[in-house]
Amino acid sequence: MTSRQSVGETDKLIRGYLARLDAALQGVDLSRREEILTEVRGHIEEGRTRLDPDDVASVQTLLDRVGDPAAIAAEAGAPPVGSGRWDSWAPWLIIFGPVAGGLGWLAGVLLVWISPTWSSRDKLIATIVPPVGLVALFFGLVTALQAASCSGSASCTTSKVTLPLAVAIPLAVVGLAAHLLPPIHLMRARGRQRFTLA
Amino acid sequence: MRYMVLGEESNWLPQVRRGVAEHCVLALLASGEKYGFELARELGTRGQIIASEGTLYPLLARLRRNGLVETSWQESTAGPPRRYYHLTDEGELALANFTKQWRVFRDVVDEILQEGEQE
Numbered sequence: 001m002t003s004r005q006s007v008g009e010t011d012k013l014i015r016g017y018l019a020r021l022d023a024a025l026q027g028v029d030l031s032r033r034e035e036i037l038t039e040v041r042g043h044i045e046e047g048r049t050r051l052d053p054d055d056v057a058s059v060q061t062l063l064d065r066v067g068d069p070a071a072i073a074a075e076a077g078a079p080p081v082g083s084g085r086w087d088s089w090a091p092w093l094i095i096f097g098p099v100a101g102g103l104g105w106l107a108g109v110l111l112v113w114i115s116p117t118w119s120s121r122d123k124l125i126a127t128i129v130p131p132v133g134l135v136a137l138f139f140g141l142v143t144a145l146q147a148a149s150c151s152g153s154a155s156c157t158t159s160k161v162t163l164p165l166a167v168a169i170p171l172a173v174v175g176l177a178a179h180l181l182p183p184i185h186l187m188r189a190r191g192r193q194r195f196t197l198a
Numbered sequence: 199m200r201y202m203v204l205g206e207e208s209n210w211l212p213q214v215r216r217g218v219a220e221h222c223v224l225a226l227l228a229s230g231e232k233y234g235f236e237l238a239r240e241l242g243t244r245g246q247i248i249a250s251e252g253t254l255y256p257l258l259a260r261l262r263r264n265g266l267v268e269t270s271w272q273e274s275t276a277g278p279p280r281r282y283y284h285l286t287d288e289g290e291l292a293l294a295n296f297t298k299q300w301r302v303f304r305d306v307v308d309e310i311l312q313e314g315e316q317e
Contacts (some may be wrong), residue, residue, distance in 0.1 A: 021252075032259055039234050039255040042278050046235040049277040065242060067250020075249075076256035 010059040014044055017063050024073035032111040036076055040066060086111045087190050091183035094130055105131075117190050133178025142173030212249070213278060215252060217246050220257055221296040231270075231284035234258060259263050266292055 018041060025033045044062060051058040066072075093108025111125050112118060117128075143163045162173070219241075236252040237258075248254050258278055261267045266289035274280050285293070 032256075032263075033261075035259050036255045039258070039281065040252055040312075042281065043235050043238060043251065043255070046274075046280070047276045065250065066252040069252075072252040072256060075253040076259070135208050 009056050010048075010054050013056065013059055013063065014048075015043075015064070017069070021069040021072060024069040025076060025078055027078045028073070029074045030099070032076065038071070068160075087115050087117050090115065091126075091186045094126060094183045094186075095180060098131070098134055112186065118186060122182075122186060123188060126186055129182045132180045133175045133180075134176030137172050137179060138175070140168045140170075140175055144168035144172060215247065215249070218300075220261060220266075221293060221300070222247050223254070223257060223261065224285060224293040224296070227267065227283060227285045227289070228293060231282040233272075233280035233282050235280070237283070261289070265289075 018037065018134065021040060022033075022037060025036065028036070045067065047062045047065075048059065051062065053059075090108050090111040093104050097103070097105030097108045112123050112126055140163075144165055147165050149152060149164065209297055222241065223237060226232065226240060232240075234255060238254045240247075241248045241254060242251040248257070258267070262269060262283075267283045268286055269281050269283050271279050271281055
Protein backbone atom coordinates (compact mmCIF):
# COMPACT_ATOMS: atom_id res chain seq x y z
CA MET A 1 0.00 0.00 0.00
CA THR A 2 1.51 3.28 -1.07
CA SER A 3 -0.38 6.41 -0.25
CA ARG A 4 0.94 9.81 -1.33
CA GLN A 5 1.61 10.64 2.26
CA SER A 6 3.97 7.69 2.79
CA VAL A 7 5.92 8.58 -0.39
CA GLY A 8 6.73 11.93 1.20
CA GLU A 9 7.42 10.23 4.49
CA THR A 10 10.26 7.98 3.23
CA ASP A 11 11.80 10.85 1.23
CA LYS A 12 11.78 12.91 4.40
CA LEU A 13 13.45 10.11 6.35
CA ILE A 14 16.24 9.84 3.78
CA ARG A 15 16.73 13.60 3.48
CA GLY A 16 16.91 13.86 7.25
CA TYR A 17 19.48 11.09 7.44
CA LEU A 18 21.69 12.63 4.73
CA ALA A 19 21.47 16.03 6.44
CA ARG A 20 22.67 14.47 9.71
CA LEU A 21 25.50 12.75 7.88
CA ASP A 22 26.46 16.01 6.17
CA ALA A 23 26.55 17.75 9.54
CA ALA A 24 28.60 14.96 11.13
CA LEU A 25 31.15 15.22 8.32
CA GLN A 26 32.00 18.83 9.24
CA GLY A 27 35.75 19.03 9.44
CA VAL A 28 36.38 16.47 6.69
CA ASP A 29 37.83 18.12 3.61
CA LEU A 30 35.26 19.02 0.98
CA SER A 31 36.12 16.60 -1.83
CA ARG A 32 36.23 13.61 0.50
CA ARG A 33 33.02 14.71 2.18
CA GLU A 34 31.22 14.93 -1.17
CA GLU A 35 32.58 11.57 -2.24
CA ILE A 36 31.24 9.92 0.92
CA LEU A 37 27.86 11.68 0.70
CA THR A 38 27.44 10.72 -2.97
CA GLU A 39 28.28 7.11 -2.24
CA VAL A 40 25.99 6.83 0.78
CA ARG A 41 23.17 8.51 -1.18
CA GLY A 42 23.76 5.99 -4.00
CA HIS A 43 23.76 3.14 -1.50
CA ILE A 44 20.40 4.24 -0.10
CA GLU A 45 18.87 4.64 -3.58
CA GLU A 46 20.22 1.26 -4.60
CA GLY A 47 18.83 -0.36 -1.47
CA ARG A 48 15.51 1.32 -2.02
CA THR A 49 15.06 -0.28 -5.44
CA ARG A 50 15.21 -3.67 -3.73
CA LEU A 51 12.30 -3.05 -1.41
CA ASP A 52 8.96 -1.30 -1.43
CA PRO A 53 10.46 2.20 -1.87
CA ASP A 54 7.66 3.89 0.04
CA ASP A 55 7.38 1.58 3.00
CA VAL A 56 8.50 3.58 6.02
CA ALA A 57 9.56 0.58 8.12
CA SER A 58 11.77 -0.96 5.38
CA VAL A 59 13.42 2.37 4.57
CA GLN A 60 14.08 2.87 8.28
CA THR A 61 15.70 -0.58 8.44
CA LEU A 62 17.79 0.30 5.39
CA LEU A 63 19.02 3.48 7.11
CA ASP A 64 19.69 1.60 10.35
CA ARG A 65 21.95 -0.77 8.42
CA VAL A 66 23.83 2.16 6.90
CA GLY A 67 24.39 3.15 10.50
CA ASP A 68 24.99 6.06 12.83
CA PRO A 69 26.26 9.15 10.92
CA ALA A 70 28.72 9.74 13.77
CA ALA A 71 30.32 6.33 13.17
CA ILE A 72 30.72 7.06 9.45
CA ALA A 73 32.21 10.47 10.25
CA ALA A 74 34.62 8.92 12.77
CA GLU A 75 35.79 6.47 10.09
CA ALA A 76 36.34 9.48 7.81
CA GLY A 77 38.53 11.09 10.48
CA ALA A 78 36.13 13.88 11.41
CA PRO A 79 36.54 15.38 14.88
CA PRO A 80 33.53 14.32 17.00
CA VAL A 81 30.78 16.95 16.91
CA GLY A 82 30.30 18.83 20.19
CA SER A 83 33.83 18.25 21.38
CA GLY A 84 36.55 20.33 19.90
CA ARG A 85 34.51 21.84 17.10
CA TRP A 86 35.49 25.35 18.26
CA ASP A 87 39.16 24.42 18.52
CA SER A 88 40.19 26.66 15.64
CA TRP A 89 38.85 29.73 17.47
CA ALA A 90 40.50 29.24 20.84
CA PRO A 91 44.10 30.22 19.98
CA TRP A 92 42.98 33.37 18.15
CA LEU A 93 40.77 34.42 21.05
CA ILE A 94 43.71 34.01 23.42
CA ILE A 95 45.88 36.20 21.19
CA PHE A 96 43.40 38.96 20.31
CA GLY A 97 40.85 38.52 23.11
CA PRO A 98 42.63 40.88 25.54
CA VAL A 99 42.64 43.66 22.92
CA ALA A 100 38.90 43.29 22.37
CA GLY A 101 38.19 43.38 26.10
CA GLY A 102 38.78 40.57 28.58
CA LEU A 103 35.64 38.66 27.57
CA GLY A 104 37.17 37.44 24.30
CA TRP A 105 40.17 36.11 26.17
CA LEU A 106 37.96 34.45 28.76
CA ALA A 107 35.98 32.72 25.99
CA GLY A 108 39.24 31.49 24.43
CA VAL A 109 40.47 30.00 27.69
CA LEU A 110 37.09 28.37 28.26
CA LEU A 111 37.15 26.78 24.79
CA VAL A 112 40.65 25.45 25.41
CA TRP A 113 39.61 23.82 28.67
CA ILE A 114 36.42 22.16 27.40
CA SER A 115 38.16 20.73 24.34
CA PRO A 116 39.57 17.19 24.41
CA THR A 117 42.17 18.12 21.82
CA TRP A 118 44.92 19.38 24.10
CA SER A 119 46.76 17.99 27.10
CA SER A 120 46.30 19.51 30.55
CA ARG A 121 49.86 20.79 30.40
CA ASP A 122 49.20 22.65 27.13
CA LYS A 123 45.98 24.04 28.57
CA LEU A 124 47.70 25.30 31.70
CA ILE A 125 50.51 26.94 29.75
CA ALA A 126 48.08 28.57 27.28
CA THR A 127 46.09 29.95 30.22
CA ILE A 128 48.89 31.39 32.35
CA VAL A 129 51.76 32.34 30.05
CA PRO A 130 50.07 34.64 27.48
CA PRO A 131 48.61 37.09 30.05
CA VAL A 132 51.97 37.31 31.84
CA GLY A 133 53.62 37.86 28.47
CA LEU A 134 51.15 40.61 27.63
CA VAL A 135 51.85 42.42 30.91
CA ALA A 136 55.59 42.15 30.25
CA LEU A 137 55.07 43.45 26.71
CA PHE A 138 53.16 46.52 27.88
CA PHE A 139 55.45 47.24 30.78
CA GLY A 140 58.46 46.96 28.45
CA LEU A 141 56.89 49.20 25.81
CA VAL A 142 55.76 51.89 28.26
CA THR A 143 59.08 52.11 30.04
CA ALA A 144 60.93 52.08 26.71
CA LEU A 145 58.80 55.02 25.52
CA GLN A 146 59.42 56.85 28.79
CA ALA A 147 63.15 56.25 28.56
CA ALA A 148 63.15 57.42 24.95
CA SER A 149 61.26 60.63 25.74
CA CYS A 150 63.40 61.32 28.85
CA SER A 151 66.66 60.96 27.00
CA GLY A 152 65.43 63.56 24.47
CA SER A 153 64.51 66.33 26.88
CA ALA A 154 65.79 67.29 30.31
CA SER A 155 62.28 67.86 31.67
CA CYS A 156 61.65 64.36 32.88
CA THR A 157 59.04 64.71 35.60
CA THR A 158 57.72 61.13 35.66
CA SER A 159 60.47 59.16 37.29
CA LYS A 160 58.49 56.21 38.67
CA VAL A 161 59.67 52.81 37.53
CA THR A 162 62.03 53.39 34.66
CA LEU A 163 64.24 50.86 32.98
CA PRO A 164 67.07 51.50 30.57
CA LEU A 165 66.22 50.84 26.92
CA ALA A 166 68.59 47.86 26.86
CA VAL A 167 66.32 46.13 29.40
CA ALA A 168 62.92 47.48 28.38
CA ILE A 169 63.12 46.43 24.71
CA PRO A 170 64.17 42.79 25.34
CA LEU A 171 61.47 42.60 28.01
CA ALA A 172 58.88 43.68 25.44
CA VAL A 173 60.16 41.14 22.90
CA VAL A 174 60.14 38.28 25.40
CA GLY A 175 56.66 39.37 26.51
CA LEU A 176 55.42 39.28 22.92
CA ALA A 177 56.88 35.81 22.42
CA ALA A 178 55.32 34.59 25.66
CA HIS A 179 51.99 35.98 24.53
CA LEU A 180 52.08 34.40 21.06
CA LEU A 181 53.94 31.10 21.39
CA PRO A 182 51.51 29.13 23.61
CA PRO A 183 48.49 29.76 21.30
CA ILE A 184 50.65 28.97 18.27
CA HIS A 185 51.63 25.73 19.98
CA LEU A 186 47.91 24.94 20.43
CA MET A 187 47.34 25.38 16.69
CA ARG A 188 50.24 23.13 15.82
CA ALA A 189 49.22 20.43 18.32
CA ARG A 190 45.71 20.48 16.87
CA GLY A 191 47.05 20.24 13.32
CA ARG A 192 49.17 17.22 14.23
CA GLN A 193 46.23 15.46 15.81
CA ARG A 194 43.98 16.04 12.78
CA PHE A 195 46.72 14.76 10.53
CA THR A 196 47.07 11.49 12.40
CA LEU A 197 43.29 11.02 12.41
CA ALA A 198 43.04 11.38 8.65
CA MET B 199 45.47 9.97 29.03
CA ARG B 200 42.85 7.22 28.93
CA TYR B 201 44.00 3.64 29.24
CA MET B 202 42.51 0.75 27.34
CA VAL B 203 40.42 -1.56 29.46
CA LEU B 204 41.32 -5.05 28.32
CA GLY B 205 38.45 -7.38 27.61
CA GLU B 206 35.99 -4.69 26.61
CA GLU B 207 35.19 -5.38 22.98
CA SER B 208 34.51 -1.73 22.25
CA ASN B 209 38.11 -0.84 23.03
CA TRP B 210 40.17 -3.19 20.93
CA LEU B 211 37.89 -4.18 18.07
CA PRO B 212 37.71 -0.77 16.32
CA GLN B 213 41.49 -0.52 16.53
CA VAL B 214 42.07 -3.96 15.03
CA ARG B 215 39.36 -3.36 12.41
CA ARG B 216 41.07 -0.25 11.15
CA GLY B 217 43.81 -1.97 9.26
CA VAL B 218 42.12 -5.31 8.73
CA ALA B 219 38.87 -4.07 7.17
CA GLU B 220 40.73 -2.26 4.40
CA HIS B 221 42.50 -5.44 3.40
CA CYS B 222 39.29 -7.47 3.55
CA VAL B 223 37.82 -5.03 1.03
CA LEU B 224 40.88 -5.52 -1.18
CA ALA B 225 40.39 -9.28 -0.88
CA LEU B 226 36.73 -9.03 -1.91
CA LEU B 227 37.84 -7.10 -5.00
CA ALA B 228 40.44 -9.69 -5.94
CA SER B 229 37.81 -11.72 -7.79
CA GLY B 230 36.74 -8.72 -9.86
CA GLU B 231 35.24 -5.26 -9.66
CA LYS B 232 32.30 -4.56 -7.36
CA TYR B 233 30.17 -1.54 -6.52
CA GLY B 234 29.76 -0.04 -3.07
CA PHE B 235 26.35 -1.47 -2.23
CA GLU B 236 27.50 -4.98 -3.13
CA LEU B 237 30.60 -4.70 -0.93
CA ALA B 238 28.65 -3.12 1.93
CA ARG B 239 26.03 -5.87 1.91
CA GLU B 240 28.62 -8.60 1.72
CA LEU B 241 30.62 -7.23 4.65
CA GLY B 242 27.53 -6.12 6.57
CA THR B 243 25.97 -9.58 6.37
CA ARG B 244 29.10 -11.28 7.62
CA GLY B 245 29.39 -8.90 10.56
CA GLN B 246 32.61 -8.16 12.51
CA ILE B 247 34.57 -6.45 9.75
CA ILE B 248 32.73 -3.13 9.49
CA ALA B 249 30.72 -1.41 12.24
CA SER B 250 27.87 -0.56 9.84
CA GLU B 251 27.37 -0.55 6.06
CA GLY B 252 27.91 3.21 5.84
CA THR B 253 31.37 3.08 7.39
CA LEU B 254 32.55 1.26 4.26
CA TYR B 255 32.48 4.46 2.21
CA PRO B 256 35.11 6.51 4.07
CA LEU B 257 37.25 3.37 3.93
CA LEU B 258 36.80 3.08 0.14
CA ALA B 259 37.63 6.78 -0.24
CA ARG B 260 40.85 6.18 1.70
CA LEU B 261 41.80 3.17 -0.46
CA ARG B 262 41.19 5.25 -3.59
CA ARG B 263 43.30 8.12 -2.30
CA ASN B 264 46.12 5.75 -1.46
CA GLY B 265 46.01 4.36 -4.99
CA LEU B 266 45.04 0.83 -3.94
CA VAL B 267 41.74 0.89 -5.84
CA GLU B 268 40.41 2.77 -8.85
CA THR B 269 36.83 3.51 -9.74
CA SER B 270 34.64 3.79 -12.83
CA TRP B 271 31.03 4.86 -13.16
CA GLN B 272 28.69 2.48 -14.95
CA GLU B 273 25.00 2.77 -15.76
CA SER B 274 22.69 0.35 -14.02
CA THR B 275 19.54 -1.15 -15.49
CA ALA B 276 17.70 -0.50 -12.24
CA GLY B 277 18.45 2.43 -9.99
CA PRO B 278 21.19 5.06 -10.03
CA PRO B 279 24.57 4.78 -11.84
CA ARG B 280 27.04 2.67 -9.91
CA ARG B 281 30.61 3.44 -8.98
CA TYR B 282 32.63 0.25 -9.48
CA TYR B 283 35.84 -0.35 -7.56
CA HIS B 284 38.69 -2.45 -8.84
CA LEU B 285 42.18 -3.26 -7.55
CA THR B 286 45.26 -1.48 -8.88
CA ASP B 287 48.63 -3.25 -9.12
CA GLU B 288 49.54 -1.56 -5.87
CA GLY B 289 46.34 -2.86 -4.32
CA GLU B 290 47.14 -6.41 -5.38
CA LEU B 291 50.59 -6.10 -3.88
CA ALA B 292 49.22 -4.72 -0.61
CA LEU B 293 46.75 -7.60 -0.44
CA ALA B 294 49.47 -10.21 -1.07
CA ASN B 295 51.66 -8.71 1.67
CA PHE B 296 48.80 -8.51 4.11
CA THR B 297 47.76 -12.11 3.45
CA LYS B 298 51.24 -13.36 4.26
CA GLN B 299 51.69 -11.21 7.37
CA TRP B 300 48.17 -11.88 8.66
CA ARG B 301 48.63 -15.65 8.61
CA VAL B 302 51.81 -15.42 10.65
CA PHE B 303 50.22 -12.92 13.02
CA ARG B 304 47.07 -15.02 13.45
CA ASP B 305 49.07 -18.19 14.11
CA VAL B 306 51.15 -16.54 16.83
CA VAL B 307 48.09 -15.09 18.55
CA ASP B 308 46.32 -18.48 18.41
CA GLU B 309 49.40 -20.20 19.77
CA ILE B 310 49.63 -17.80 22.71
CA LEU B 311 45.92 -18.08 23.47
CA GLN B 312 46.08 -21.88 23.39
CA GLU B 313 49.06 -21.98 25.71
CA GLY B 314 47.12 -19.75 28.09
CA GLU B 315 44.20 -22.17 28.08
CA GLN B 316 46.35 -25.20 28.81
CA GLU B 317 47.75 -23.80 32.03
